[in-house]
Amino acid sequence: MDVRAAVAIAAGKPLEVTTVQLEGPKAGEVLVEIKATGICHTDEFTLSGADPEGLFPAILGHEGAGIVVETGAGVTSVKKGNHVIPLYTPECRQCPSCLSRKTNLCTAIRATQGQGVMPDGTSRFSMGGKKLHHYMGTSTFANFTVLPEIAVAKIRADAPFDKVCYIGCGVTTGIGAVINTANVHPGAKAIVFGLGGIGLNVIQGLRLVGADMIVGVDINNDKKAWGERFGMTHFVNPKEIGKDLVPYLVDMTKTPADQIGGADYTFDCTGNVQVMRQALECCHRGWGTSVIIGVAGAGQEIATRPFQLVTGRVWKGSAFGGARGRSDVPRIVDWYMDGKIEIDPMITHVLPLADINKAFDLMHAGKSIRSVVTF
Numbered sequence: 218m219d220v221r222a223a224v225a226i227a228a229g230k231p232l233e234v235t236t237v238q239l240e241g242p243k244a245g246e247v248l249v250e251i252k253a254t255g256i257c258h259t260d261e262f263t264l265s266g267a268d269p270e271g272l273f274p275a276i277l278g279h280e281g282a283g284i285v286v287e288t289g290a291g292v293t294s295v296k297k298g299n300h301v302i303p304l305y306t307p308e309c310r311q312c313p314s315c316l317s318r319k320t321n322l323c324t325a326i327r328a329t330q331g332q333g334v335m336p337d338g339t340s341r342f343s344m345g346g347k348k349l350h351h352y353m354g355t356s357t358f359a360n361f362t363v364l365p366e367i368a369v370a371k372i373r374a375d376a377p378f379d380k381v382c383y384i385g386c387g388v389t390t391g392i393g394a395v396i397n398t399a400n401v402h403p404g405a406k407a408i409v410f411g412l413g414g415i416g417l418n419v420i421q422g423l424r425l426v427g428a429d430m431i432v433g434v435d436i437n438n439d440k441k442a443w444g445e446r447f448g449m450t451h452f453v454n455p456k457e458i459g460k461d462l463v464p465y466l467v468d469m470t471k472t473p474a475d476q477i478g479g480a481d482y483t484f485d486c487t488g489n490v491q492v493m494r495q496a497l498e499c500c501h502r503g504w505g506t507s508v509i510i511g512v513a514g515a516g517q518e519i520a521t522r523p524f525q526l527v528t529g530r531v532w533k534g535s536a537f538g539g540a541r542g543r544s545d546v547p548r549i550v551d552w553y554m555d556g557k558i559e560i561d562p563m564i565t566h567v568l569p570l571a572d573i574n575k576a577f578d579l580m581h582a583g584k585s586i587r588s589v590v591t592f
């Protein structure tokens with residue numbers, strides 16, 4: 218069938234909005250009509266050519282929402298008409314990783330997903346007879362896409378696509394990092410580095426679980442009001458404090474009863490490896506836990522003195538907020554529909570597919586929190 222898509226023809230070039238061909242779903246796959254998609258950093262990272270694993274030509278996009286229009290042989294967990302969110306981290310519930318209950322990183326289709334093809338090793342997308350690669354197993358920059366059954370979360374039918382698409386990446390990543398990865402307790406002191414589309418969701422996750430002190434750190438003063446909007450209690454601009462950031466933050470989190478200082482939990486939402494070090498080192502001696510969410514550029518390395526870890530600080534990372542997509546995403550949609558979390562104010566721009574390159578420009582300029590394309 219013919220579908221409308223934004224095609225990443227080559228690294229460093231704008232997306233080309235055009236008609237491409239899509240084959241129907243094979244066994245274990247579903248055809249989904251994508252109604253809305255967010256534009257996220259990793260789409261830009263790949264399109265720019267900076268991602269060494271990026272494949273071209275490809276249909277990018279990994280933050281979508283839509284409706285199942287056809288199911289392939291053997292599909293049982295969803296049917297035609299179901300509303301779904303595509304999952305770049307699938308949940309097969311059968312592989313050793315899923316069965317371990319220790320990680321959300323399902324391995325069922327990992328190899329083929331990284332190669333830009335479906336689990337049978339072939340692509341469903343083509344243009345003029347030439348194969349197009351899938352991307353992150355989702356390819357949501359098209360009004361129809363084919364997904365493995367294990368890579369869709371079935372959601373309630375009354376949730377608006379142009380909002381809940383953000384749960385496909387940013388919302389789940391931020392809130393999940395607080396709940397699943399850090400397991401933040403009520404009354405905690407937390408510091409969030411980078412108040413963009415991820416950091417703001419970490420902040421609302423911290424508010425949700427009842428953290429007492431939520432410090433936001435950003436080099437852009439415009440982010441102060443944004444952070445406060447979602448529960449931040451203190452703001453620090455590292456450029457304006459006139460001294461070293463780590464001791465400043467340790468001092469801020471010090472209480473008379475404690476005298477040591479440091480946060481119970483910190484979150485890197487910048488992808489900057491120097492910031493990751495600061496986030497670890499402003500954790501409380503003995504137990505403070507720092508979660509890396511930001512994705513650093515290819516070849517980057519993190520550093521700290523081993524003493525920081527020997528004295529009990531914990532460094533961990535989080536992919537898709539540690540969420541098991543098919544189990545956790547529908548619940549997060551419910552939280553949104555019940556008013557427990559907010560999404561609407563973070564979606565600063567809504568654009569038609571024809572203007573998708575403008576969404577990338579807005580991201581570059583730091584003018585958007587999230588842009589959403591509606592089909």
Ligand code: NAD
Nearest residue numbers: 258390411412413414415435436486488510511512536537
């Ligand atoms: P964003 O660009 O919207 O936000 C980044 C923020 O960091 C900006 O507000 C910027 O001003 C701030 N910043 C930059 N340098 C800083 C510094 N030195 N100190 C303090 N603040 C600084 O980006 P985003 O959409 O929020 O994404 C953040 C990161 O999370 C990206 O690296 C993205 O790839 C990653 N991410 C990871 C996952 C995952 O599963 N691990 C999922 C989604 C996104």
Ligand code: 022
Nearest residue numbers: 257259305306322327330331353354386512536537
């Ligand atoms: C989403 N991300 C960044 C912005 N939006 C993002 C990028 C990468 C990951 C998670 C979120 C990620 C962390 C760990 C992995 N990935 C490896 C998972 C594994 O090996 O099992 C990751 C994922 C998908 C892909 C590449 C890396 C891909 O499909 N190409 C989840």
Ligand code: ZN
Nearest residue numbers: 257258259386
């Ligand atoms: Zn993303």
